[in-house]
Amino acid sequence: MDPSYQLLADKLHRQIDARTYLPGDRLPSVRELAKDHGFSLETVLHAFRLLENKGLVEARVRSGFYVREPRLRLIAAPTKTQTIFRAKDVAVSSLRHQTVTLGTSKHVVPLGLSLLGSEVLPVRKLAQTAASAARRYPGETSNQGPPAGIELLRQQLAQRANAWGCFLSPDDFVITCGASEALHLALRAVSQPGDIILVESPTYFGVLEIIQGLGLRVVELATDPVQGIDLGDLENALQRFNRVAACLLVTNCSNPLGYSLSTKTKHNLVRLLAKFGVPLIEDDIFGELHRPETERPKVAKSFDQDGSVILIGSFSKTLAPGLRVGWIVPGKFHDRVLELKSATSLATPSLPQLTVAEFLKFGSFDAHLRRLRKFLAEQVYRFSCAIAENFPASTRISRPSGGFLLWIELEEDFDALELAAEALNRFRIAVAPGNIFSATGERYTNCFRVSCGHAFSPRFAEAIQTVGRLAARSSAPRRMANSR
C-alpha cells in the first residue's frame, strides 16, 4: 500500500484536475490538512513536495501552497514601469472618450471597458429588490434624500467597513453617483488648479480625465506588476515637488495592472504621506474582488490616524454599474465634500440607494460576492490562457491579485493604438489601448487592457484569436526587419 503522503498527494492532484482548486488558488494549509485528516505535519509537507516536483503547485513565502497555472507558467509578467519626475498636464484624448462610448455598445465585443456582463450580475434579484424597496419606501423613493445619502445604506456600509479593517459610523459616509463622482469630489476638496496629484502609472484613465477637467497636473509613479508603487519613489516625489495636493491610488486589485499593495506597504504609505501632510485618496473599488481563496485585503484607511485618508468605493464592479451607487469616506474633508456634493448634484437618486441597502441587508450580497470572485478568477484564467495561445510568444500578461482586468504588453515597438483601431473598425472588437492609461498618451503604446468580466464564450474566444492574429501580423515584419 502507498504511504500516507502519496495518498494525500494523489487526492490533492485529483482535486486540482477536477478544478476544485483553480490555478492560482491557495490550497488548504499544512496545519488544516494535518488536523482534518489526522496526518502529521511532515506527511502533509511531503505530499506538497511531491506535487511541487510535478509542477502542479508552488510554495509562496509565508503564504502557503498555490495551484500553478500550467499554460501560463512560461508567460512573463509586464515589465516594471518608471517614475517620471516631471509634473505634467493631462492631455485631452478623444480616444478615452471613444473607449467609454463604444465600450457600452451592443454591437462590439466588449473587451475594453471594466464592466461585468449581465449574466454575472444578480439582475433578477436586483429587480425584485428595487420593486420591493419602492413599495416599502414610497415617500423616500419619490423625494429628494439628504446630500449625504440615505441612512439605511450608510448603516450597511458602516457594518461592512469592519471587514476592511476600519471602524466607521454611518455619518462618516457620503453616498455618490458611482466612484466617479466620489473621485471628483475628493480631488476638488483637496486641490486648487495647478496642483499636483501623484498617481500610479499606468493608471485608470477615468481619473486622468477628472484631473484634466480640474486643471491639475500629475506625476506618474513607477509600478511593479506584483508589488505596486515603490515608496522610495513616492518619498522622492514628495521631496521634489511642493504643490502636491494628494496621492491617488487603487490599493487593492488595481486598474489596470491588478496588484494589491501589501498590508505593510499600506501602513508605511499612510505614515509617509502623513509625514509630508499629503492626503491619500484611496480608491478601493475592486477590494471585494480579491482572489476567492484569500482574505478581504485591508484598506490603507485602516491605518489613518488623523482623517487624511479619503476612502472611495462603489457597487459598479460588484452589483450593477447601472445603479450608479458609490460612496466616499472623506475623513477630515467631510464638510467640504458634503458642500461640494450638494452643489454638484444635490443628492444621489434615492431608489438605487434603497435597492442597494435592501440588497445588502436581505439579498445575500456576501454569497453573491463569493460566487462572483470564483467566476471571475475562472474567466481571468481562461482569457489569459487564450491570450497565451493566440498572441506572439514574447507577449507579457499580468497576473491580477483579483478583479477581472488583464494588462497585455507586446514588444516595445508594437503599436497598440493601430491594433485597437483595426480591431474596432474591421472586426467590431473593443480593447483599451495602453496609452490612455498615461497622462500624455505617449506611454504604454505597446500595451492594452483586456476585460474578463464576461463568461468566456466562443464569441470571446474568436475575438481573442482575431486580436492575437492582428498582433502576430504586426510583430512579424518588425522582427524580420530587426533581424536583417
Ligand SMILES: Cc1ncc(COP(=O)(O)O)c(C=O)c1O
Ligand atoms: C479604478 C476605478 N475607479 C473608479 C471607477 C469608476 O467607477 P463608477 O462606475 O462607480 O463610477 C472605475 C471604473 O472602471 C475604476 O476602474
